[in-house]
Amino acid sequence: MTAFLLERGPGSEETARQVRRLRARILFDHGRRPEFRTGPDAYADDQDLDYGAWHFVARHPNDGRPLGYVRLCLPEAGESFQTRAFMGAETYEAFLLDQGLGAAETFEHSRLVVEHRARKLGLGVHLNAVAIAAARHLGAKAMVGTSGTADGQDVFHSRFGFRPVQGTRRYVEQYTEDVVVMLYRAAEPSGEHDALVGRLQTALPGLVRPAHEMAGLLAGGQPARATVSSGVDPMTVAADHGTRDVWQPELFDLENPQEADAFEKLLGSGSVREVSDTIEAQLEELVTCREPGLRASPQGIAHAVAQQLAGREVHQYGSWAWYPWSGRLVHLLPREEFRLVRTDRNRGRIERPQQRHLLERRVGIIGLSVGSSAALTFAMEGIAGAYKLADFDALSVSNLNRLRAGVHHLGLNKCVIAARQMTEIDPWLDIEIYTQGLNDDVMREFFVGGHGPIDLLVEECDTPYVKLAAREIARELRVPVVMDANDRGLLDVERFDLEPTRPLLHGVLGDTTANDLADLTPQEQADVILAMVDRSRISAELEASITRIGTDLSSWPQLASGVALGGALTAEAARRILLGLPRPSGRFYTDLAVTTAAERSVSA
Template sequence: MADAGIATTDHVGTGDAAVEILDENDPADRARLEAIGADRSVRRLDTLAEQQTSLAEVIPPPDEALLTESPRWVHYPWRSSLVRVLGPNGFRRLRLDRNRNKITAAEQDRLTGVTVGVLGLSVGHAVAHTLAVEGLAGAIRLMDFDTIDLSNLNRVPGSVFDLGVNKAVVAARRIAELDPYLRVEIAPGGLDEDTVADFLDGLDIVLEECDSFDAKVIVRDHARARGIPVIMETSDGGVLDVERFDLDRERPLFHGLLGEIDAAALSGLTTAQKVPLGITLLDAARVTARMAASAVELGRTISTWPQLGGDVALGGATCAAAVRRLGLGHPLPSGRIRIDLDAELEALADPLTATAVPPRSAPAPDDVAATFGSLPDREAVVYAGKRAPSAGNSQPWTVSPDDTGVTVTLRERGRLGDIDRRASAVALGAMAFNIDVAATARSVAGELATTGSGDDLALRYAFGDGADPERAGLLDAMLRRATDRRPGDGTPLSDDEIHALRAAADSSGGIARIVTDRSEIVRCGGILAAHDRIRHLTPDLHAEMVAEIRWPDSDADPSTGLGPDTLGVGRSGLGMLEVTRRTDVMALLAEWDAGSALGAPTQGLVGSSSAVVAICQDGAGSADHVRGGTAAQALWVRATGLGLSICPVTPISLHARDDGDREGLAPGRVDELARLDGDLRALFGVDDGESVAMVLRVFRAGGTPPVSLRRAQG
């Protein structure tokens, strides 16, 4: 009768809350089912087909063993009913599926090893039921000597059918109707020195919710001696107490708020005699006004402590949260917290009128062609150069013009992906193309020289008197060139367009490896999406990515970074963009080895493209990467002239040369990055002696994309 992962027996529960779990494939169980069915008063409820359909639809799909697990019939004597349900493992998988990922599957399995005792089943009913609903324990022990009275139904989720029934039995039955496989034990009678040992035996956590002060002291005395933590919720102002006797067996009871107390002296206190203890325990200065005023009226205009159903329900939620933390080994010290919903509602704020910090305003973008036309030659050439693209719009250069030319050096390295300043070298190559086109258009074309490497890389463009009408004709497209991060329409490129793009890269010393096959474009999107996932889940890379975006609440220079408008993210998409900004969210996804959806936007955008292009160059030195950047810009400008849109899609390890580089980028993901890099090079057919300067998606999109701003200086 036992199934892997969950122990089951013929009878689950004890006493008047026990159910029978029967497998019709077992001869003895089948005979018992026939005997129960002979009683015509017994109803049958069979929704197994619907349960099986729902189980088959969960993600990830269950294995065959779960789908073919033998179902069970559950006999509920107090309801005179037989209910057909999935087998124990399938039942648990489906019932708790919606917990994920508030509670992961691994965490849920760990919590099945927790045994919890609940003492006092008025407030405790809500606590025990919430623990069962969330699957926070593998076994629950309940104790209460009292029976349900009509006056209890303002807070105990029972019914008139439960009047006169023991409170622990009522709670156990409700849990059995929720989950017949969950082990629930009823400890008979009330708690005293004679029963406390049996109640505590085998418990990992105690939830104390009883009215008797002597029982409160007794259970804490013995729990402290055994090293069992105690949790209590008092249903006034959301007060939750945690006493970690498992960590400190010398800790005073009730945090020392009641001083030295003796259980025997508290036995038999009247309600009026409990008032000073209760008020002291709740902290007279902080107890809610309505509870404090009610305490004055106890025994006069009201008979006992007032409690609301909503406060009790809140207690169930807060106790469950505490049990979840304890059961999973998360930090939870001894102490007290107040979760006062009424006080929180006093602070209700209207988002329509709440004052937000205004974002730092960005200057209006230039009319690029008009600005270029209005400048003297030297300034016009520098202006055009600064229009060049750079990774993350980082603009890694310092531009120093003089009467004879322009010198471009690198600013301090800022990006992790800028390994040995290779990405910066590519940006300088793009700038060199712009400078040369602008200088040619102004008839001051000269010579470009590259010196140094790494951080010392520099370009010198010496003005001359050269002129080339054909090259000067690229000026308009060069000034209009922009990154377009919108989706494309997926229409194929013509042979003439492909030839023109290849020729543009080739004329500048690069190689354009162009992928146009639809299946290969989709495959490329998958590789780049996997890179994006790693980018999000690696803390340093994630921080760098977040820093590249000019967020509305940022006080950064508005002429740097990528504004949300340039990312193609509308108002409805800003919320999800904000989610990907959060380090706590990314840390959880990394812990779960999840987050495949983080790459979905990239995969979708690449899939909408007409082509994906890898701009390659022979060699891997700084000068080679400058040449690759020039070729990339030449292709980009040519595409702009053809009415095509371009957007870089940069793998995080594009400029990594070995596993050492990859380890520096994303520790622990070297093998994954190496595989992805190999797949990408194979997809594009990159030769061994070549390096890749840039990966671009090429597509058609109507209208004009927004343009990133540029720094006024440097």
């Protein structure tokens, strides 16, 4: 959203022309108000009120095209107010006197217009709110304006505290509908949107740009440097709505009346910081995924998209995903179509019947440091449609060397971070999180309870007791286990689904049970972990680091490259296991230092 004051001077005429053309094109509304079109592709809404007025434009965040507009006229132009012309000069002045208002403290709100394709996105709410915020900021005592009634615009304004003036409703030929005068007193709350108005009033200075910069932007140029989306701080949104630990998006199907109503309330809440609607491009991608030959025919694509829509409005097609932690609202294809397009490039490696099979599987992941790479890789590749994540730890600064997270995530539980990132890839994923980690009270539930039993376990935790206790249950329930040791690319696979009597961890701990590993000292824990991964095979760097841990090293050394490799290795193993392809039990090394050594080069 951008605000500018338009005054007569160099460059102002072109800005005024673009403003007027934008308004007139929207007001024309596909022929509903024919007087606003002056030619085949020419529109005009010339009003002297544009000069000396504040103008507010909402534009698309990616390509900068204008989507909506509202104007705030200052008292200096009071003799030209539309409200005064509509009521008649004497009646208008008597009205102000009756209301205890002076002309010098009464502003006019007018020309609220929103592009047809964007009318359900809440832009009208934000534009109306920013006009009220500006009037308050400029010291208005009251605002007046004329409001159409055919589409319930008068009812819309009443939600902001505007009240219709009795006896002023009448039919206006230019607008092809009844029009009524509305009054708002700035000292009163702005109805159900008062909180939004307050936030925008604070953000208003950051929206202002010089008027001479606006002509190109109104013609569809790139966003101005200082524009602010809604003026709403996403951290304020999170704090206001208690989203600190939320990881599940909310989905809306606008063909469902109840969900459509909830969607409208969300848009009017002031919580939506950013709207992303690329549904038209998604539809084109959908039809060309199904028929790649269409890519050479724009007309063929348009015909296929029209068939796909089957008469439905583009705005209502598919689903809208609301991510409360970021304030983003995203328009997406329906679930099955979205997943078909999202995994289309998997084909040739993972065919569609295999993709559908994988989406029916549920994976458990214990430990979301190294395990976060596995979780995100699985989600991207479509290895499962449901997940259980377990980790008691919160993100700290020292985790940022290997976890895909940002500084705004510090202090958040690692399960929450991973689940958010996964649902931002696919909002339909079924994810359960265990933010207290796993202990004897919830261990079995993790395997068989909740939304259903897991089909495979990825184990990446640092606690020897949990590592062994989880394997004991996995073997009992015949659940395969994969692990990446984050050193030398060690992939560990235990096919308890095929070998229910197989020794845990390939027998490296002998007859040791989980109970034997309870209450270990830190040094004992380190010794057991080294035994689990076979100390004789660890890298020289890790071997040299062991004696330094607790002195000049705070913990085990780990790198993002090793964690990323672990995500790839566990994903490859899990995919093959879940698809019934060969992947035997055992230990396998993908040591990058070895595989990329000079003697391994195959170049001439």
